[in-house]
Amino acid sequence: MAVSSAGSGGRRGSSMRLSLNDPTFRAIFWQIAVIGGFVLIVWWLISNTLHNLEVRAIATGWNFLSREAGFAIGESIIPFEPENTYSRALLVGILNTLRVSIIGIVLATILGTFVGIGRLSKNWLVSRICSVYVEFMRNLPLLVQLFFWWAMFQDAFPGPRQALQPVPGVFFSNRGIKIPIPAEHWVHGWMAAACIVGIVAGVFVRRWARARQATTGQQFPVFWASVGLALGLPFVVWLFGGAPVAMDWPALRGFNFQGGLTLTPEYAALLVGLVTYTGGFIAEIVRAGILAVPHGQTEAAAALGLRKGPMLQLVILPQALRVIIPPMTSQFLNLTKNSSLAVAIGYPDLVSIANTTLNQTGQAIEGIAVIMGAYLTVSLSISVFMNWYNKRIAFKER
Amino acid sequence: MSAVKAAQTTEAPMIELKKLNKWYGEFHVLKNIDFECRKGQKIVVCGPSGSGKSTMIRCINRLEEHQTGDLIVDGIELTNDIKNIEAIRREVGMVFQHFNLFPHLTVLENLTLAPIWVRKVPKKEAEETAMHFLKRVRIPEQANKYPGQLSGGQQQRVAIARSLCMKPKIMLFDEPTSALDPEMVKEVLDTMIELAREGMTMICVTHEMGFAKAVADKVVFMDKGEIVEANEPEPFFSNPQNERTKLFLSQILNH
Numbered sequence: 249m250a251v252s253s254a255g256s257g258g259r260r261g262s263s264m265r266l267s268l269n270d271p272t273f274r275a276i277f278w279q280i281a282v283i284g285g286f287v288l289i290v291w292w293l294i295s296n297t298l299h300n301l302e303v304r305a306i307a308t309g310w311n312f313l314s315r316e317a318g319f320a321i322g323e324s325i326i327p328f329e330p331e332n333t334y335s336r337a338l339l340v341g342i343l344n345t346l347r348v349s350i351i352g353i354v355l356a357t358i359l360g361t362f363v364g365i366g367r368l369s370k371n372w373l374v375s376r377i378c379s380v381y382v383e384f385m386r387n388l389p390l391l392v393q394l395f396f397w398w399a400m401f402q403d404a405f406p407g408p409r410q411a412l413q414p415v416p417g418v419f420f421s422n423r424g425i426k427i428p429i430p431a432e433h434w435v436h437g438w439m440a441a442a443c444i445v446g447i448v449a450g451v452f453v454r455r456w457a458r459a460r461q462a463t464t465g466q467q468f469p470v471f472w473a474s475v476g477l478a479l480g481l482p483f484v485v486w487l488f489g490g491a492p493v494a495m496d497w498p499a500l501r502g503f504n505f506q507g508g509l510t511l512t513p514e515y516a517a518l519l520v521g522l523v524t525y526t527g528g529f530i531a532e533i534v535r536a537g538i539l540a541v542p543h544g545q546t547e548a549a550a551a552l553g554l555r556k557g558p559m560l561q562l563v564i565l566p567q568a569l570r571v572i573i574p575p576m577t578s579q580f581l582n583l584t585k586n587s588s589l590a591v592a593i594g595y596p597d598l599v600s601i602a603n604t605t606l607n608q609t610g611q612a613i614e615g616i617a618v619i620m621g622a623y624l625t626v627s628l629s630i631s632v633f634m635n636w637y638n639k640r641i642a643f644k645e646r
Numbered sequence: 647m648s649a650v651k652a653a654q655t656t657e658a659p660m661i662e663l664k665k666l667n668k669w670y671g672e673f674h675v676l677k678n679i680d681f682e683c684r685k686g687q688k689i690v691v692c693g694p695s696g697s698g699k700s701t702m703i704r705c706i707n708r709l710e711e712h713q714t715g716d717l718i719v720d721g722i723e724l725t726n727d728i729k730n731i732e733a734i735r736r737e738v739g740m741v742f743q744h745f746n747l748f749p750h751l752t753v754l755e756n757l758t759l760a761p762i763w764v765r766k767v768p769k770k771e772a773e774e775t776a777m778h779f780l781k782r783v784r785i786p787e788q789a790n791k792y793p794g795q796l797s798g799g800q801q802q803r804v805a806i807a808r809s810l811c812m813k814p815k816i817m818l819f820d821e822p823t824s825a826l827d828p829e830m831v832k833e834v835l836d837t838m839i840e841l842a843r844e845g846m847t848m849i850c851v852t853h854e855m856g857f858a859k860a861v862a863d864k865v866v867f868m869d870k871g872e873i874v875e876a877n878e879p880e881p882f883f884s885n886p887q888n889e890r891t892k893l894f895l896s897q898i899l900n901h
């Protein structure tokens with residue numbers, strides 16, 4: 249006892265020796281060495297670049313952002329004309345990237361979840377189809393798949409005059425997919441507001457139902473009540489607004505369609521490509537996550553009398569999610585970054601527009617900086633959110 | 647066998663298996679099982695590995711499905727009707743070899759989950775019941791820990807308390823001590839003996855013959871999917887009738 253405590257005390261108490269054999273000194277030495285090396289490399293890169301730019305007399309700085317862009321952009325969710333500035337063009341690019349990424353992440357998650365559960369199905373045909381799907385998606389390069397979808401949307405569909413019309417008012421042509429939307433009306437803004445109010449009210453209903461269950465044991469169908477609020481309130485507002493039913497129908501004018509909502513072939517190809525590809529990976533993650541929950545958990549829950557729904561919600565999913573979330577985060581990041589392949593099929597995403605910008609202005613460093621900054625911001629936001637969520641549900645053990 | 651029958655009252659059995667058969671594909675796991683358990687009875691089921699003990703008791707709460715024969719629990723016939731299955735699962739508690747506690751929930755949450763969601767008990771009341779049973783299995787101080795932070799013996803006692811919180815009429819135990827280190831077996835057996843003394847109806851698959859001698863009203867020996875012999879513990883151990891029973895007993899009592 250005395251010997252051992254003297255031994256450990258002696259080790260802890262001894263001062264650091266200036267030798268690489270001393271663990272503390274060694275740790276500090278290597279940290280300083282690594283940081284020093286890094287600083288040197290960065291300094292060399294920057295000074296070298298600045299020197300070269302100076303020699304070739306290339307302008308640096310961000311002044312180009314406020315100059316006129318002078319090029320048109322195929323599609324945009326905010327108004328854009330060639331007279332607008334480069335900064336607005338880049339904003340259009342960022343919004344286009346976000347548009348395909350966010351919708352892509354949501355759809356890929358839904359598709360992947362269904363396919364992943366499908367692979368576990370007892371139905372032979374269902375599980376076979378899901379397996380084949382996953383293998384196809386995982387084993388073909390994404391770029392090839394994007395070309396395939398683009399060719400599909402571009403060449404497999406007829407011109408606008410012979411457009412396919414699967415449902416009256418919906419047109420498939422090589423100019424994209426046209427869908428009728430409700431004609432502009434002042435009540436729509438209020439409906440959107442009502443929907444947000446409904447969602448917020450749903451949160452409160454959830455709290456209220458929790459509290460009531462804690463005191464009285466009575467349960468409340470929170471999910472359906474929330475859905476009802478989020479859809480019902482806008483509906484009531486719509487009725488009060490005079491229930492406008494006018495639609496904006498796509499119609500053939502000359503060589504192309506006017507009106508309605510357009511999904512361009514480029515956007516459709518990119519979205520479908522990213523969703524089906526990433527969905528294949530997500531399916532595997534979901535399948536692994538569910539399989540990672542031991543069968544004993546299902547049995548214990550069943551033996552206690554829990555029904556399928558609460559069992560999934562309270563026992564299986566919380567445990568599966570812990571396995572699913574970290575690799576799922578990678579897939580979300582991959583999808584976002586892979587959206588830059590848009591440049592290959594002509595969808596004006598951030599990379600494509602920044603590329604045009606740096607070709608026209610010659611300011612490559614700034615252009616690349618914008619791209620990296622934007623992707624880093626988006627990726628880090630996804631990471632931070634997913635890590636926060638992962639922490640929130642992490643196992644507390646030992 | 648006749649002595650047991652004489653002691654029985656005329657009231658209907660809590661659990662009744664009549665000509666129960668089950669197959670896994672070609673493999674006949676349960677062969678014409680006739681079995682009954684009356685209110686308050688403690689029945690110990692033993693037999694060699696693979697003889698179908700787990701399968702039989704798992705049929706009782708429909709963790710396994712039987713193919714032919716009748717199974718009646720507390721007057722409810724077990725059919726494919728979800729309502730019947732749920733009704734039976736509310737009355738029957740089960741303790742597993744590997745505890746199967748929910749690792750993402752605290753001990754207290756493990757105990758209150760089913761009362762709140764199945765029996766619709768207010769949370770406060772469920773927590774009071776949970777603490778009551780945690781005291782009975784002697785680990786109230788572990789209420790806010792997670793299962794991963796407990797020893798095997800403590801986890802199994804939590805699992806017993808979790809079942810008891812649903813106020814079951816019948817408790818099924820499937821080798822509750824065989825995953826435990828020897829020094830933890832006693833604390834779990836003590837809990838079970840206490841439960842037996844309080845009058846719980848129990849069916850227990852175990853090789854703990856000390857437990858069988860202490861509390862069992864009847865010992866059932868299974869082999870190759872059949873009930874080979876069933877008797878009160880004293881004659882069962884001192885004077886087994888069937889050759890297979892004798893062989894089995896000599897094997898487990900001799901080490």
Ligand SMILES: Nc1ncnc2c1ncn2[C@@H]1O[C@H](COP(=O)(O)OP(=O)(O)OP(=O)(O)O)[C@@H](O)[C@H]1O
Binds near residue numbers: 670697700
């Ligand atoms: N899901 C299954 N599919 C096919 N065979 C099975 C399945 N589950 C169990 N069996 C077989 O059924 C037989 C009985 O199994 P059971 O688990 O009931 O035995 P047991 O008496 O509980 O044995 P042990 O003492 O090892 O727990 C075994 O031969 C086993 O291999």
Ligand SMILES: [Mg+2]
Binds near residue numbers: 700820
């Ligand atoms: Mg078994």
